[in-house]
Amino acid sequence: MTAPDSGATPASPAAWEPKVLAFCCNYCAYAAADLAGARRMQYPPNVRLLHVPCTGKVELEHILEAFEKGIDGVLVAGCLEGGCHFLEGNLRAKRRVQRVREILDEIGVGGQRLLMVNLSAAMAPTFVERVREIVETVRKLGPNPLTTVKPEGAKSE
């Protein structure tokens, strides 16, 4: 999986709206999102859901690829601890998310842009709350810095 620059266009600061990707596991998070939809609960349109079989299937590379391509924030949403359909997929995801946060901090993208949440299929309000939370966090942090770097040569002032 190599990721050439996706050419994410730097938006003008005024028009900028956070873009957030949410990896949602099939058995809990995606079902909770579905329930939120069925109940017509409103949540920010900034988030795109990505349906995965289990958060244990989300690898470091998937999250890093999203950031390299210019996403502003990532949510990894899995079952409650102890409630994973595959027993411990969400616990593995938790460790991987922690590792990616360290990498993001080390390289200057910022680990706060990545969040893991745990919820059950019935917890639609929690899902909505967490989506709002990450969108607001990312809004405060501003755009993914990779989308706003000036091209080479234009840096010196």
Added chain:
Amino acid sequence: MIVASPKSVTEVKEIIAAHRKVLFVGCGTCVTVCLAGGEREVGIMAYAVRMARKLEGRPIEIEQVTIERQCENEFIKDLAEAVDRNEAILSFGCGAGVQAIAERFPKKPVYAALNTQFLGILEEQGVWTEKCQACGDCMLADFGGICPVTRCAKQLLNGPCGGSTPEHCEIDNDMPCAWQLIFKRLKEIGQEDRLKKIRPPKDWRGSSHGGTRKIVRNDHRI
């Protein structure tokens, strides 16, 4: 197997700071198994370094390839074209792999992305321990298959020391005392008598103390 651990992204970035086009080379053998330098680890490091360099306003182009074994010319030679296309090589092999590549491509800078640690085994998922120091004159037969050269902190050949406890080595609470293990195992296999022999100091000349080692086996030469 040879166990290695990855250098930090920051250190790797420093090492290749002067280059704009670098070939990252993974190794498919020991360092893949110990999750330090295989195809996936190369990929993850490439993501991190590319993003970091972009943020610095000095983008880098990274080509990735993982070969079966970096310590054998037979596999290294396939890298030639990719090496030509790049300014430098970052090897994710053990120290031997890095040097084998450097010898093969004398005109290219070759750097190490890993810290090569020891000869060891996988203890449990994500945990590796050292088992052998390649001393060149194996004494395992005397010690029930447990190596005091590697696993006794003081390398005692007539242990244990006065600080030994059944639970752990006196210098590391997380490590068992090799001599307790040796005694237990020799007893289990009915060979405690081996411990009656006092061992003279080990001759270290066959180890790295005698300089770089080389093995020549005429029966295999062609």
